[in-house]
Amino acid sequence: QSVLRQPPSVSGAPGQGVTISCTGSSSNIGAGSAVHWYQHFPGTAPKVLIYGNSHRPSGVPDRFSASKSGTSASLAISGLQAEDEADYYCQSYDRSLGCWLFGGGTKLTVL
Amino acid sequence: EVLLLESGGGLVQPGRSLRLSCAGSGFAFNRYWIHWVRLVPGKGLLWVSRINSDGTIATYADSVKGRFTISRDNARDTVYLDMNSLRAEDTAVYYCARPVNPSGYDDDFFEFWGQGTLVTVSS
Secondary structure, three states, X not given: OOOEEOOOEEEEOOOOOEEEEEEOXXXXXXXXXXXEEEEEOOOOOOEEEEEOOOEOOOOOOOOEEEEEEOOEEEXXXXXXXXXXXXXXXXXXXXXXXXXXXXXXXXEEEEO | OOEEEEEOOEEEOXXXXXXXXXXXXXXXXXXXXXXXXXXXXXOEEEEEEEEOOOOOOEEEOOOOOOOEEEEEEOOOOEEEEEEOOOOHHHOEEEEEEEEOOOOOOOOOOEEEEOOOEEEXXXX
16 A cells, blocks of 8 residues: 555546545655656656646646645646546655655546 | 666566666766666556665665665666565566656656566566
């Protein structure tokens, strides 16, 4: 079981929006550690989607946004497209464990 | 272009050993910390280990501590992961990843990843 908890799956119709949550604790997200989000298509390298809680790298559409509050973070995807169907992972650093954590991953299905 | 290329994966019996390699190019390899992250079927991404730029500091996840050893050869722009006493639960795709900053901040994200190498531990 991952220390960062994500829903196993979310789904939405094309054009709709979805939100993926990432729940941590007082030793990681709640301690001020940054949260990053990755998009992963099976068989490929993960790609950073959001870094530093809410920043988008160049080339990432503004349909993707993220926020952080307390011990949790969330990734919002608006205007769903078929190409968004992938696995999404949050990541942060745990200051008590001294290691980098990933959430268990959320599989997004575009209906 | 920054590239990371893993190699060395394969099928191995429980209890045996395997060495993975991660070759970097397109950046000043000797300035960056390098991490290993694995994708475990049904469990997602799990951080495994990291090594600092000159190879003097290594950190491990509890699940591999004492069994895995990370090292690097900057003359060859390569990081290694020596995996001993392998278990079925070590079965995964192993990625090497480079953080965005050279100086190894804890809050760094993994900017570049390799394509991964599959390790299957089974009798």
